[in-house]
Amino acid sequence: MDTPQRRGRRGPALQTPVTAAIASAAFDELAENGWQGLSMDAVARRAGVGKAALYRRWPSKDAMLMDLIGEAVARNLPDLPDSGDLRRDVRAFLDLTVAQVADPRMPRIGLDLLAEYVRNPAFSEELRRTVAQPRREAAATILNRAVERGELPAGIDISLAVDLMISPLVLRLVISGEPVDEAVLDRMTSMIIAGAAATTAP
Incomplete structure (x- = not known):
């Protein structure tokens, strides 16, 4: 019933x-x-x-x-635990992203949503709010915690650092199809941390 x-x-x-x-x-x-x-x-x-x-x-x-x-994004992007360590938190975020795209439907759906975002202005804002914003907020939380702990310098460009946490991995998973293994994720974690620290003004 x-x-x-x-x-x-x-x-x-x-x-x-x-x-x-x-x-x-x-x-x-x-x-x-x-x-x-x-x-x-x-x-x-x-x-x-x-x-x-x-x-x-x-x-x-x-x-x-x-x-x-929106429900799928909310369900599959839970609040990430605060491990107290930036490297572990960034790697957990990347692992979660990989797990979400493990569903073979997701790359095709992701590409179609990207196309819809471009061709359908009436829904672009809703797609941004539903799909992109929750992931960006989760990434920003990780970075802000690291700033508060002193693992990243104050004054970093959070928005640009969030791009580093999301875009390279999504590009591989959804568009390029290049392999994503443990070694790649480890190197990507190091790249994100170094890149985030470098977003501060000299």
Whole structure:
């Protein structure tokens, strides 16, 4: 039986196995057909539910996708523990990013979201808020903690340092397809720490 429950910051939804089936179907469709090619009918068929089950939860395809993507980001980007050591925290952040992209659907979805960000100005701000901002906030928290502990100098450019924590790894995972192994992650961790420290004015 569908029992209404609150679903976090994005408002009311129905948290049931039906919703989980819809979410899985929506991500499968998004990976196969992209944002533009996805339809509510196709998601309902793949999930094995009536289309009304989708419209009880979301008023439109775009609302459904933004909600499901936001929930996935929030679920897979928990607050990182403060280990008290910048290197361990940066490496944990990188490991979490790798784990998120381990789902074979994610690179295709990521590229499609990037394209949608460019071609759909109406949703670019929502995509930024839902996908990019939570990850950037988590990275900034790690860096600010390091500044407070004295591991990084005061006055670093947090925004630029956050770019260093996110962009090179995402480029490899989603776009270039170059291997990402333990040695690469270790070197990338060192690069991020050195680069963050170098963002201060001389």
